[in-house]
Structure formats: C-alpha cells, structure tokens
Amino acid sequence: MSKILEVKAKVEAGKTKLIAGLVQEALDEGIKAEDILQAMVDSMGVVGDKFSTGEIFVPEMLIAAKAMAKGVEVLKPLMASDSASSLGTCIIGTVAGDLHDIGKNLVSMMVESAGFKMVDLGVDVPAQKFVDAIKENENVTLVACSGLLTTTMPALKEAVETIKASGLAVKVIVGGAPVTPEYAAEIGADGYAPDAGSAAVKAKELVTA
Amino acid sequence: MLTIRQNLMETIKGGSPDRFVNQYEFMEIIMEAPMGTFVTPGQIVKNEWGITFSWPEGQLGGFPVHDAEHKVLKDICEWRKYVKAPAVNTSDEAWAAAVEHANAVDRNEKFVTPFVAPGIFEMTHHLMGMEDALMALYEEPEAMHELIDYLTEYELAYAKELISRLHPDALFHHDDWGSQISSFVAPEMFEEFFVPAYKKIYGFYKENGVELIVHHSDTFGANLVPSMIEMGIDIWQGVMTTNNTPELIKKYGPQITFMGDLDSGKIDFPGWTPEIIAEHVERACKTCGKLYFIPNLTQGLNFSSFPGVYEETTAAIDRMSKEMF
Numbered sequence: 001m002s003k004i005l006e007v008k009a010k011v012e013a014g015k016t017k018l019i020a021g022l023v024q025e026a027l028d029e030g031i032k033a034e035d036i037l038q039a040m041v042d043s044m045g046v047v048g049d050k051f052s053t054g055e056i057f058v059p060e061m062l063i064a065a066k067a068m069a070k071g072v073e074v075l076k077p078l079m080a081s082d083s084a085s086s087l088g089t090c091i092i093g094t095v096a097g098d099l100h101d102i103g104k105n106l107v108s109m110m111v112e113s114a115g116f117k118m119v120d121l122g123v124d125v126p127a128q129k130f131v132d133a134i135k136e137n138e139n140v141t142l143v144a145c146s147g148l149l150t151t152t153m154p155a156l157k158e159a160v161e162t163i164k165a166s167g168l169a170v171k172v173i174v175g176g177a178p179v180t181p182e183y184a185a186e187i188g189a190d191g192y193a194p195d196a197g198s199a200a201v202k203a204k205e206l207v208t209a
Numbered sequence: 210m211l212t213i214r215q216n217l218m219e220t221i222k223g224g225s226p227d228r229f230v231n232q233y234e235f236m237e238i239i240m241e242a243p244m245g246t247f248v249t250p251g252q253i254v255k256n257e258w259g260i261t262f263s264w265p266e267g268q269l270g271g272f273p274v275h276d277a278e279h280k281v282l283k284d285i286c287e288w289r290k291y292v293k294a295p296a297v298n299t300s301d302e303a304w305a306a307a308v309e310h311a312n313a314v315d316r317n318e319k320f321v322t323p324f325v326a327p328g329i330f331e332m333t334h335h336l337m338g339m340e341d342a343l344m345a346l347y348e349e350p351e352a353m354h355e356l357i358d359y360l361t362e363y364e365l366a367y368a369k370e371l372i373s374r375l376h377p378d379a380l381f382h383h384d385d386w387g388s389q390i391s392s393f394v395a396p397e398m399f400e401e402f403f404v405p406a407y408k409k410i411y412g413f414y415k416e417n418g419v420e421l422i423v424h425h426s427d428t429f430g431a432n433l434v435p436s437m438i439e440m441g442i443d444i445w446q447g448v449m450t451t452n453n454t455p456e457l458i459k460k461y462g463p464q465i466t467f468m469g470d471l472d473s474g475k476i477d478f479p480g481w482t483p484e485i486i487a488e489h490v491e492r493a494c495k496t497c498g499k500l501y502f503i504p505n506l507t508q509g510l511n512f513s514s515f516p517g518v519y520e521e522t523t524a525a526i527d528r529m530s531k532e533m534f
Contacts, residue, residue: 014347016348017348054391056395057391057392057393057394057395057398058343058391058393058394059343059344059346059347059393059394059395059398060347060395062340062343062344063344063347063348066344097267097268099265099268099272102339102340102388103388105339105340124265149269149474150474150475150478151269151478151479177388177389177390177474178474194390195390
C-alpha cells in the first residue's frame with residue numbers, strides 16, 4: 001500500500017498513535033504536505049458519510065478526527081499558515097437558552113476536518129454575539145447555529161434573522177434534533193444538516209457554490 | 210377491574226389487560242433515598258464524586274461542567290488518582306423518609322420503586338466529559354474496563370443497602386445511551402463495556418426480590434434492545450418515536466415492554482394544547498397496541514416541564530382506554 005493510502009486508512013480507522021509517524025514517513029518519501037492533507041480530508045469525508053448512514057458511531061468519528069489532528073500537527077510547519085483551513089473561518093455555537101454542546105462539538109470537529117478554521121462560541125450564545133464574532137474574525141465564510149430543544153427553536157430563528165439582517169456576506173447553516181429542512185428554510189438559513197457528517201458536506205457545498 | 214399492578218403484569222406478560230397502563234401509575238417512585246447531591250434550578254453544586262453541575266434558571270435540566278478546572282477525571286490512565294467513590298450512606302436517619310414512604314405503599318396496587326441515577330455510562334462522561342469518555346473506550350480500553358468495574362461495585366454496594374432498607378418491588382434506573390437519532394456507541398462496544406456491568410447490577414436486584422427492572426433512556430436505542438433484554442430490563446422507559454416503537458413491539462414484545470412513544474419534545478412545550486396531546490396519544494395507542502406497550506411521555510419522571518401536560522396526557526390515555534378496550 002502506498003504511504004498516502006496508508007495515511008488515509010489509518011485516519012479512517014482512528015489510529016491516533018500511529019498517524020504522526022506515518023505522515024512523517026510520507027513526507028520523507030517526497031509526498032507533498034498538501035497532498036497528504038487532502039488525503040486526510042478525504043478520509044474524514046468517508047468517516048462523515050459512514051456516520052450519517054449509521055455504519056459507525058460517535059467514538060469512531062471522534063477518534064478519526066483526533067487522528068487527523070495529529071497528522072495536521074506534523075504538516076503545519078511545512079504549509080502556508082492558512083492552507084489547512086482553505087475554506088475560510090466558521091463561527092459555531094449553540095443558540096441562546098440552550099446548553100447542549102455534544103452535537104455542536106461533533107459538528108465543529110467534522111467541519112474543521114473538511115477545511116475550515118473554527119471559532120467556537122460555546123453554548124447559550126445570544127444572536128448578536130454571532131454577528132460580533134463575524135466582524136471580529138478574519139475571512140468568516142460560514143456560521144453554524146445549533147439548537148437541541150423545541151423550546152429554543154425561536155432563539156435559532158432569532159440568531160439566523162440577526163445574522164442575515166446584519167448584511168454580512170456569510171452563509172448560515174443550522175441543525176439540532178428538532179430542526180427540519182423545512183424549518184431551516186422558513187427561518188432563512190442557507191443550509192441544514194441532520195448530523196455531523198452531513199454538516200461537513202453541506203458546509204463545504206455552501207461556501208464553494 | 211384489574212388492580213394497577215395486575216393490569217401492568219397482564220400488559221407485559223402478553224395477557225389480558227383491561228385498559229392501558231397509564232404512564233407511571235404502576236410505580237410508586239421513592240425519591241427520598243440518600244443518593245447524594247442533585248442540582249436543582251438556579252444552582253451550581255459539586256456532588257460527592259466531585260462532579261460540578263450547573264442548572265441555570267430557565268433551563269430544562271442541569272449539566273455537568275467539564276472545563277479544565279472542573280473536570281474530575283483528567284487522565285483515564287490515572288483514574289484511581291482522580292476518582293474516589295463516596296461512602297454509601299448507612300445511617301437510619303438518612304434512610305428514614307424513604308423507608309416511611311415505602312411502608313406506606315399498598316403493594317397489591319403499586320410497585321415500590323426506588324429511583325437510581327445516574328447510571329454507569331453517564332457516570333463515565335460526567336467524570337471526564339463526553340468526548341474523553343467515548344475516545345477512551347478506543348484508546349484506553351483496559352482503564353475504561355477498570356473504571357466501569359469500580360463504578361459497578363459502587364452501584365452494587367448502594368443496591369445492597371437500598372434492598373435491605375426498602376425491599377423494593379421494582380427499580381427505576383436512569384442511564385441515557387444515545388442521542389435522539391442514534392446510540393452513542395455501536396452495539397458491539399456497548400456489549401463489551403456496559404452489558405456485563407448491567408448484568409451484574411440488574412441481576413443483583415432480581416436475585417434479591419426485585420420483580421421489575423425499568424430502565425430510562427429517552428433516546429434512540431433500537432439497536433441496543435437485544436442488549437437490554439440480556440441485561441434483564443423488563444421495561445424500557447423513554448422509547449422515542451425515532452425507534453419505530455410498533456416495529457420493536459412486534460420484534461421483541463414478549464421479552465421486553467416499551468414505555469413511551471410520546472416524545473416530550475413534541476408535546477411538552479410552552480405552546481401545548483389538549484388537541485396536540487390527543488393526536489399524539491391516539492397515534493401511539495393505535496399503532497403500538499395493547500400489549501408490551503405503556504403510553505407515556507418520554508421524560509424520565511412522572512411530571513412534565515410545562516404545567517398541565519402530564520395530567521392532560523393521562524386524561525387522553527384514559528380516553529383511548531375507553532375507546533380501545
């Protein structure tokens with residue numbers, strides 16, 4: 001198996017303790033850092049798809065993302081500062097009144113693996129804070145808002161409306177257990193994803209369209 | 210007319226119930242047993258394991274706090290250094306209210322049912338955070354097995370005291386094993402790490418006179434039902450509609466009863482109406498049927514988050530009993 005295919009396979013299998021060595025070996029063989037990174041991004045795409053279809057579960061996804069992060073650490077000194085986040089910056093947070101963070105954290109991890117720089121505002125984030133974060137950070141292309149409770153659906157709506165009303169040129173993606181594609185469209189979001197795997201796919205699609 | 214207890218047994222044994230078991234009516238839940246500190250609205254508390262919980266005003270529940278300062282278990286490989294089980298309270302005074310409550314119950318009518326929470330899975334992520342807990346199952350499986358064994362020993366020590374004091378008929382045990390759309394871990398991983406622990410715990414209760422194990426997990430968990438049966442669960446409370454409850458009843462009915470199918474998130478919200486509740490209750494009762502099913506809000510106790518919802522749901526189930534029995 002070529003070294004780059006091995007890197008790909010080990011990221012997918014979540015071999016966190018092996019990946020740094022493998023990435024170094026791939027570099028030593030003369031493979032470009034950018035190509036190794038792309039292989040890992042592709043791996044995480046496969047992981048995301050498998051999570052979306054129920055073939056794998058949260059631990060497998062977490063461990064794969066951790067493996068990729070360890071590989072990226074080896075590559076970073078060799079790459080232009082922003083090339084690991086070529087899709088821009090994504091602001092992410094759980095909306096006001098909602099303290100759930102597990103789903104949001106998984107989405108953050110997967111969206112980062114797809115090539116975004118993440119700025120995580122945490123939980124219970126007021127609508128205006130999303131807007132402030134867009135202004136305070138460079139090259140923000142996407143905002144991801146999460147809401148898990150039926151009771152915080154109005155806060156999700158307020159967050160999307162506030163971001164859109166600011167006139168800032170960013171895409172907004174929403175998700176969370178009670179959110180449907182219809183509701184996402186109704187409140188003016190640009191995209192919706194039902195889980196972390198498809199969130200990464202949708203995020204990329206929104207900013208490259 | 211059957212007693213509440215008889216009607217429950219007819220329902221879960223596939224006999225001839227004369228009405229729907231109505232939500233939590235068969236359980237007299239004993240909340241007074243000394244289980245340690247629980248967070249209440251508006252509080253930040255540290256419990257006896259050192260876990261900090263926060264419940265901001267206006268929220269529907271409390272959450273463990275897992276920033277660097279508050280996380281109890283900082284390195285799974287050194288779990289013995291960080292995790293210290295509290296002593297089980299054995300004073301007569303601490304148990305007096307629970308004993309009094311249990312003694313006041315007509316056991317011909319209802320099951321004396323102590324409430325126990327959190328469970329083994331929740332304890333692992335309360336101690337170390339969800340991400341660390343789930344990754345440790347892969348990265349440090351031996352340490353996780355040891356930690357789970359340690360938590361299990363604590364549960365067994367508590368169970369011993371509880372059984373000797375209350376002589377319960379049933380157990381209501383909480384441990385959420387998934388999100389609303391999937392289990393947190395694969396069935397194989399669940400089987401490896403958590404099923405042995407629960408076989409010990411639930412086996413101990415059953416060996417000591419507990420007739421019914423009612424387990425709460427208001428999540429997806431259809432893929433874990435064979436494990437639930439293996440553990441000795443009699444009733445899975447909190448089954449959400451995402452599980453396709455009618456199909457589960459067809460597949461596993463004689464081995465386990467499903468309690469729920471009325472998703473609290475869709476029913477128990479500020480804008481609830483009797484019509485919304487009636488629609489959900491009718492759907493649940495008609496699609497799930499009379500056996501191996503207990504219509505119930507998925508919330509893990511016998512009340513609702515918004516006033517009136519629990520009572521209206523109870524009334525709607527009574528109406529369906531009149532219509533269908």
